[in-house]
Amino acid sequence: MRPDHTFPAVDPRSRIGSRAQVRRARIARRRAERARKVRRTVKAFALTLSAAILVTTGMSWKVADQFDKGFIRSDALSADAARSLDGDMNILLIGLDTRKGPDGAELSPEVLAQLHAGSGDNGGYNANTLILVHLAADLGKVTAFSIPRDDFVPVHDIPGYRKAKIKESYGLKKAAVQDQMIAAGEHDARALERAGREAGRASMVRTVRDLTGVPIDRFAEVTLAGFYDLAKALGGVEVCLRHPVHDLAYSGADFPAGRQRLDAAQSLAFVRQRHGLEHGDLDRTHRQQAFLTSVAMELRKAGTFADLKKLSALMRVAHDNIVLSDGWDVTEFLTTLNDKDLDVEFRTLPILRYDVVDGQDVNIVDPAEIRRTVRSAFGAAETSEPIPASTVDVVNAGHVIGAAASLSAALSAHGYGIGTTGNGVGSTSLVRYPPGASSDARHLADLLGLPMTETSSVPEGHVEVVLADDFEPPAGLTSRADSAIVPPAPATGESLGARIADTAIPCVN
Structure with missing residues (x-):
């Protein structure tokens, strides 16, 4: 009543x-x-x-407010960038293999001694850990894709580079912006570091967004020292190795097979080792996934957040090692996750084959296949609907003679209606469409693995593909005869699935 x-x-x-x-x-x-x-x-x-x-969870309202305000914040996410719909969230985790902290200061001698990699003058700002996490609105599913650091992908607005290893998108852009500032008369080290790192973050977000074809709503950047400090604050983490490893010369890893608890220095060696592993960087990717799974389980143990000493240490680790995108209320976010038994599936983006470009080992990838894989895993609508009605115009903005005609012929063979071909200008390959034609443009962008943008300069009923020097035809457009010469994709390892509420630690190489 x-x-x-x-x-x-x-x-x-x-x-x-x-x-x-x-x-x-x-x-x-x-x-x-x-x-x-x-x-x-x-x-x-x-x-x-x-x-x-x-x-x-060990926090009063006041402490919670201090926790949220204690992070370095970044506005590198474009304000007009696309966002996920219906309450879903995509988070990009960036792990920098730099010998400097978030503010550009040298890491402590204690940490540098554990890196086996010299001082802050050695190494660049490579994003050796890239994980794209998708949280469904109801938190019923969490999917995390690791992005192999050597994936050879297009980069944008970096002088002298059209494509690079994805890990280099951050450091190359940072260096380019700092060079421009110095040429303009700026010599303040703090100003250079701050502007350079913001440019690096924005470059990395855009590169990952263009590769995967999904929006990025939040990002967190963690320094290399964060792995060390986090393991130290937790009193070590548990891992499981399928085989014994001995890599004292490079990472310092020297562990027996089986389940074991690693201290902070050993944990850092565990996530950094790639020499002597069967699949090299891909095995290191699985190590990082296993480390994060173990950390998540450790954090959910009874008493972890009730221990004020441990809580204070964890807060210091977070504030000293993590940069967050602006506007992310972390306290609310963590509180929402607190009572959830999350089903987390770790996966690795597919690669076509290994190759050598300019003397560097790289992973050749198919952006169109990556987009389909990510969108399917994230629950996005399938793109197998009928061929769109819009006429496709192709513009060659690069230096490859006949590129527009070749693509038009390939699209025509696959059932697309072809319009004009010609030459134009542009430094980035993309799909352009008029207002109201986003669905047709999405179909084509997914097939070609290209970003898309709306513009009123494209006539109604048409979609325009701009081909710059960074364009590579996706495997989906090759004929059966042509595709037979493409080497099979190397094994990327099985997906690592773990229910965070369970106690199972995934075993890795």
Whole structure:
């Protein structure tokens, strides 16, 4: 019964208003009042519970506010970039293999001694850990794709480079921006570092977004020292190795086979080793996935957040090693995840084959296949709908003679309606479409593995493909005879699936 229910007046002196009726009316009023009290109690309990969540995770409201405000923030995410729909969220985790902290300061001698890699003057700003995490709106599924650091992909607005290893997108852009600032007369080291790293972050976000074809809503950048400091704050992490490893000369890894607990220095060696592993960098990728799984399980252990000393150490680790995209309320985010038994599936983006470009070992990838793989795993709509009705115009903006005609012929063979071909200008391959034709453009962009942009300069009923020097025809457009000469894709290892509430630690090479 609703608390605002109005009861009819009863005259106890009337025959209609008998004593029984009066008694029933009084009972109904008492029940309604009890219901109001229960609702007030439930509301009070809900508020208390909200506070209790923070208390049980070791944080008061004040501490929670300090925790959220203690991070270095970045506005490298473009304000007008696409965002996920319906409450889903895509988060890019960037692990920098740099010998300097988020503010450009040299790492502590303690950490540098464990890196087996020299001082901050050695090594660049390579993103040796790239993980794209998708959280469904109902948190019923979490999918995390590791991106192999040697994937050879297009990069944008970096003088002298059309394509590079994806890990280099950050450092190359950072260096280019700093060179431009120095040429313009800027010599303040802090200003150079701040602007350079912001440019590097923006470059990495754009490169990953263009490769995978999905929006990026948040990102977190972690320094190399973060792995060391996190393991130290937790008192070590548990891992499981299929085989013993001995890599003292490079990473410092020297572990037996089987399940074992590693201290901070050993954990850093564990996630950095690639020499002596069967699949090299791909095995290192699985090491990083296993490390994060172990950390997540460790954080969910009873008492981890109730230990104020350990909590303080974890907060220092977070603030010293992590840069977050602006506007990300981490306290609210973590509170939401607190009581969830998350099903997390770790996967690795597919590669076509290994190759050598300019003397460097690289992974050759098919951007169109990557987009299809990611969109399918993230629950996006399939792109196998009928061929779009829009006419496809192709513009050659690069130096490859006949590129536009070749692509037009390939698209025509696959059922697309072909319009004009010609030459134009542009430094980046993309799909351009008029207002209202986003669906047709998406179909084509997914097939070609290209970004797309809306413009009123493309006539209605048409979609335009701009081919710059960075364009490579996807495997999906090759004939059966041509595809037979493409070497089979190397084994990338099985997906690592782990329910964070369980105690199973995945075994890796």
